[in-house]
Amino acid sequence: MDYKNVKGTHDVILNEADAYSFIEAILRNVAERFNFKEFRIPVLESTSLFNRSVGESSDIVRKEMYTFLDKGDREITLRPEFTAGIIRSFVNAKLYANASLPVKAHYVGPVFRYERPQLGRYRQFNQFGVELIGATSLYHDLEVILMGYEALRALHLDNVKILINTLGDQNSRDAYRNALKEHFIPVIDNMCPDCKNRLELNPLRILDCKVKEDKQYIQSAPKIKDFLSDESKERFEIIKDVLKALEIPYEIDDTLVRGLDYYSEVVFEYHYTTQTGINYGAIGAGGHYSSLVKEIGGPSLDGVGLSFGVERLYSVLRDDNLLPDFNELRPLHAIFLPLSEKTSDAAFALATLARRNGFISDIDYSYSKVGTLLKKASKANADFAIILGEEEMEQSNVNIKNLHLNSQETISLNEVCDYLKESYEKMIRQQEEEIEMNLDEAKEYES
Numbered sequence: 001m002d003y004k005n006v007k008g009t010h011d012v013i014l015n016e017a018d019a020y021s022f023i024e025a026i027l028r029n030v031a032e033r034f035n036f037k038e039f040r041i042p043v044l045e046s047t048s049l050f051n052r053s054v055g056e057s058s059d060i061v062r063k064e065m066y067t068f069l070d071k072g073d074r075e076i077t078l079r080p081e082f083t084a085g086i087i088r089s090f091v092n093a094k095l096y097a098n099a100s101l102p103v104k105a106h107y108v109g110p111v112f113r114y115e116r117p118q119l120g121r122y123r124q125f126n127q128f129g130v131e132l133i134g135a136t137s138l139y140h141d142l143e144v145i146l147m148g149y150e151a152l153r154a155l156h157l158d159n160v161k162i163l164i165n166t167l168g169d170q171n172s173r174d175a176y177r178n179a180l181k182e183h184f185i186p187v188i189d190n191m192c193p194d195c196k197n198r199l200e201l202n203p204l205r206i207l208d209c210k211v212k213e214d215k216q217y218i219q220s221a222p223k224i225k226d227f228l229s230d231e232s233k234e235r236f237e238i239i240k241d242v243l244k245a246l247e248i249p250y251e252i253d254d255t256l257v258r259g260l261d262y263y264s265e266v267v268f269e270y271h272y273t274t275q276t277g278i279n280y281g282a283i284g285a286g287g288h289y290s291s292l293v294k295e296i297g298g299p300s301l302d303g304v305g306l307s308f309g310v311e312r313l314y315s316v317l318r319d320d321n322l323l324p325d326f327n328e329l330r331p332l333h334a335i336f337l338p339l340s341e342k343t344s345d346a347a348f349a350l351a352t353l354a355r356r357n358g359f360i361s362d363i364d365y366s367y368s369k370v371g372t373l374l375k376k377a378s379k380a381n382a383d384f385a386i387i388l389g390e391e392e393m394e395q396s397n398v399n400i401k402n403l404h405l406n407s408q409e410t411i412s413l414n415e416v417c418d419y420l421k422e423s424y425e426k427m428i429r430q431q432e433e434e435i436e437m438n439l440d441e442a443k444e445y446e447s
């Protein structure tokens with residue numbers, strides 16, 4: 001039997017897993033600087049949660065959800081996104097009454113969408129995101145947009161493009177929907193079957209259509225900006241003014257409607273093209289929502305949030321060489337090399353002691369020739385190899401080799417940890433001296 005990973009899923013292993021942890025740690029750190037707190041919610045939710053919130057007209061609900069009946073005949077869905085689940089947890093815990101508002105949540109984990117796998121598109125992928133629930137000021141929208149921007153800066157993604165648009169309030173959207181209906185009805189028979197459906201369910205979705213032949217009808221469609229209420233118009237103007245004042249680069253995209261039904265007012269996406277010109281699709285996206293909390297059973301509260309696709313962040317960082325060398329960040333301090341079974345016990349005891357003292361240590365039980373063992377140790381990027389030969393062990397000694405300097409010493413068994421400690425302290429002192437020397441040289445050069 002040839003077991004393969006399920007189509008659209010992928011394994012994240014070794015250095016790639018380090019990279020994911022690194023990306024998530026940076027995103028978490030920035031979110032926490034904005035005072036977002038961690039929420040961990042289940043992967044399994046009732047299907048009805050998404051039908052209502054993400055919306056019957058969205059592609060996600062219409063064709064992409066992993067939905068099944070569990071053994072108790074409950075309709076369950078693997079979450080296709082976090083926002084609905086986070087709001088459900090907020091409502092279930094009655095945080096609207098028990099916590100001070102806004103509640104600021106950050107989250108990370110896998111989400112599932114039955115999409116056609118392609119570059120940057122998986123069926124199981126990871127999102128990191130934030131939700132600010134109980135938003136009362138347009139500065140709350142700005143805070144989320146800014147948090148996303150700062151997170152990308154912290155990852156050294158400097159040439160990010162932020163696309164923004166407004167979908168206006170309910171009245172603006174109702175007027176716009178009617179105008180779109182009037183525009184598309186005469187041409188709908190020439191458009192794709194999906195668009196025919198969308199016309200009935202939510203004509204705004206037609207603007208999201210990717211079919212080339214449909215573009216001509218979409219380009220000539222009315223624009224939301226002509227249907228905005230004065231309030232929505234003003235709100236959007238202020239958001240743009242503040243972004244400008246903060247020198248946050250943005251572009252207005254009046255075709256940006258987003259693929260989920262819960263948005264109103266401002267929506268946004270973060271885009272990044274790699275140095276070799278690859279665009280993996282939006283690396284993050286979000287927006288404001290006005291009726292989601294109420295729809296999920298809470299009071300009438302506004303919210304705003306965004307989610308990043310961790311896979312897409314990883315791809316652009318990898319392509320543009322912006323990831324650290326994880327072998328250097330996570331070194332192997334010491335590798336213990338028993339040369340025969342007789343010295344394995346001692347190797348085991350020494351490695352345990354070294355690990356207790358904080359040294360990343362491993363043991364090679366292959367009992368190969370010393371040369372072969374040392375070659376393997378170098379390849380594993382170990383700093384020190386501790387060789388346990390029977391002869392030396394009879395004197396309670398081991399040979400310890402600095403694999404970078406290629407120097408070797410014989411020391412007592414009891415000294416191994418102290419030796420490692422002193423060696424690293426010396427290395428740190430040398431590094432500090434080098435930095436000081438470089439600074440002195442730079443100062444001299446300046447004067």
Ligand code: HAM
Pocket residue numbers: 080081082083113115120121122123125127129130131259260281282283284285286287288304305306307308309310311312
């Ligand atoms: P979304 O645009 O559906 O929004 O997804 C957010 C991000 O997830 C995208 O920008 C992209 O980076 C990543 N993503 C989406 N689909 C895939 C896929 N098939 N494979 C890999 N990455 C993907 C939401 O999910 C909203 N919940 C965002 C939000 C939060 N709005 C308000 N709060």
